[in-house]
Amino acid sequence: MAPPARYCVPGERLCSTEEATAGSGTYTRHGFIFSSLAGCLERKNEDNELPVVSVVRDSESQLLPNVGAVVTCKVCSINSRFAKVHILYVGSTPLKSTFRGTIRREDIRATEKDKVEVYKSFRPSDIVLAKVISLGDAQSNYLLSTAENELGVVVARSEAGVQMVPISWCEMQCPRTHTKEFRKVARVQPQFLQT
Known part of the structure; x- marks a missing residue:
């Protein structure tokens, strides 16, 4: 059974750049990978290289509170x-x-x-x-x-x-x-x- 998908919000720190490579929906800053959008965390392993971490929006994406709401x-x-x-x-x-x-x-x-x-x-x-x-x-x-x-x-x-x-x-x-x-x-x- 697959573990439940981790939900990320923009700006959330995911891991260090030593543990993984930044994929889509993420950005790096000061040696860490951050989520750039709201969605589910995905980690894909390539052959003998660092896993690629990306954040994917689900089809019915979570509504987020925004300023003024x-x-x-x-x-x-x-x-x-x-x-x-x-x-x-x-x-x-x-x-x-x-x-x-x-x-x-x-x-x-x-x-x-x-x-x-x-x-x-x-x-x-x-x-x-x-x-x-x-x-x-x-x-x-x-x-x-x-x-x-x-x-x-x-x-x-x-x-x-x-x-x-x-x-x-x-x-x-x-x-x-x-x-x-x-x-x-x-x-x-x-x-x-x-x-």
């Missing part, structure tokens, strides 16, 4: 400086595999950035609409922003496990217990609502 993501963890998320959708298209993203404290709101507190904006498992402001690579995450009225938390569950309803741009309320929790609430535009 609105993405739907799920909050995984938070700390005082940023929220870590998994990107699930680009626009309304679901991704085959999730990408990691980071929403930094200064990218949560457009105003009063110095007063923003991450734990008052997001909680783990919140579903958030955000905009890509910088592309990631294999080592780092996509940088995301919610600094627009239309971006922020769209789905959140209360401690009672009930889906909360927004009551202002910075609060959501549990319909069962009526407790209020702070969130950076998105004013959702009709085109982003999933039916």
